[in-house]
Amino acid sequence: MDTLMTSHLANEELTAAAERILPVLGGLYGGDPVLLAIVKASEGDVAWIHQAAGRELGSDLTDPIQLADETRDNAFTTLRDFAGIWAKNGAANAAQREAGGRLRAVFAKHGNSLHRTGYTVESGLMGALLADLGSESSRRDLETLGLTASCQRLVAAQAEFERLWGQKFARPAEAGAPPLRESVPALKRRLNLLVDVAAEVERLNPSTETSELLAKLNEIIKDLTAPVQARQTREAKEAEAEAKAAGAN
Secondary structure: OOOOOHHHOOHHHHHHHHHHHHHHHHHHOOOOHHHHHHHHHHHHHHHHHHHHOOOOOOOOOHHHHHHHHHHHHHHHHHHHHHHHHHHHOOOOOHHHHHHHHHHHHHHHHHOOOHHHOOHHHHHHHHHHHHHHHOOHHHHHHHHHOOOHHHHHHHHHHHHHHHHHHHHHHHOOOOOOOOOHHHHHHHHHHHHHHHHHHHHHHHHHOOOHHHHHHHHHHHHHHHHHHHHHHHHHHHHHHHHHHHHHHHHHO
């Protein structure tokens, strides 16, 4: 069983992870009242976190936010892929290939897969990316490749997502919701406990009845862990590059 890296998940990523994992754990622990109670408590933690963040489950803003996120993801991948194509286009002239290479490096700097992260993490990475794409040199490269309009669509998509996200947080949290400083650690602690128990079940008492659920759980955890590990690797490389640059100065 892979390790669930809850300590490295942003709140939005944590609740998304819990919403995928808890149904599987509920099936796995259906015959154990104590563990099932922890599963139910974790589901309550997720609800409290949503409420403390100013969003009720089933909010009428959920679908528009998801659509806005998909729109900016599509705008991001379109611009990223076109820049990459120009960098390798044998029919392009040298100036075009060089412009494509510089833009491709900008995307790589902030993460070619940043659209696969959680809402809040993606917003931070996207903001930094757009700042770089707004530099004078990047604007010239975009114009050289005819990608200015594509970049403007990405800017607009990011702005629309942030507008909807801001509306969500402008809504008051439901009365009685515990603060995030209480509900987030509680959810992490319970998820880690439940996954650790599942790992012991896998090691000590595997059975036909549980094997499918354990395999599904492990698949979900691997899927959740991959972007976290990629982010850690990228951050480590960036920190190393910054340290080398500082040493050179």
